[in-house]
Amino acid sequence: MEHHSSPLAGRRIYDSDHDDPDPGPEPGRRYAELVGGPLDGQLLDTTGWSSEQVDRGVALIAGAGFYGPGGRALYDPRPGDLGRWDWDGDLP
Template sequence: MNGDEQIMRGRVYGADHDDPDPGPRPGREYAELVGGPLDGLLLDVTGWSAARRGEGAALATEIGRYGPGGRAVYGPTAADPRKWAWRGDIR
């Protein structure tokens, strides 16, 4: 694991890079992103309906295949819906 990957582990997707505590907050629900450019980050899904969670999400990222402006697509796994697997990158 390189330095950038180490820094991102345990961070919440979208947390400010200068946040001294970018980790999960009590009382919130998270999906763990597995694989792809956002591997190891946590996505806050608090308040999302079961149907919305089942759809997954296309998350903005600068480190995916398409660089700035690209998105990484993640969705729940059948084995554990709290883990969202990478499905690919889109523009």
Template sequence: MNGDEERLLRGRVYGHDHDSPDPGPRPGQDYVELVGGPLDGLLLNVTGWTPEQIAAGAALPTELAQFPGGRALYDPRPGDRTRFHWTGDSP
């Protein structure tokens, strides 16, 4: 990923197009920041997720991972409810 691609991702919600007129977070929604890996800096909307779902983390489809069309794996960091940390990629 080059610098221009990285700038496009920062502050944007995962799943929103980079050219969307408002790709940022929405009021009244709950987000965690994705830290590390191919989706670093994106926000993941976890509104309505149960504590069990949050504890399980997320396997997020992306073309930016090691395996194009695969998933980037993110898990919550114990004691930090605001971030999911990258743990690897999956085909």
């Protein structure tokens, strides 16, 4: 029997507990891949977000960004591909 895994399997969810033995995506949830910047490769859970929330993008806490712990990384949805959000810089 052939096993097909999700292309998101094994990816870390943004803001998941570092002690979580399985920090990967859960079935039935919607995720966006963060591309570039300090959170590159992590997944953002956008399940239940309205189109207005998605259109605004996000400022996520990123300990490894330009401003260090407590700084925020800006990510915006990629036009035509809501499954990927591109880094747009850092804020203090």
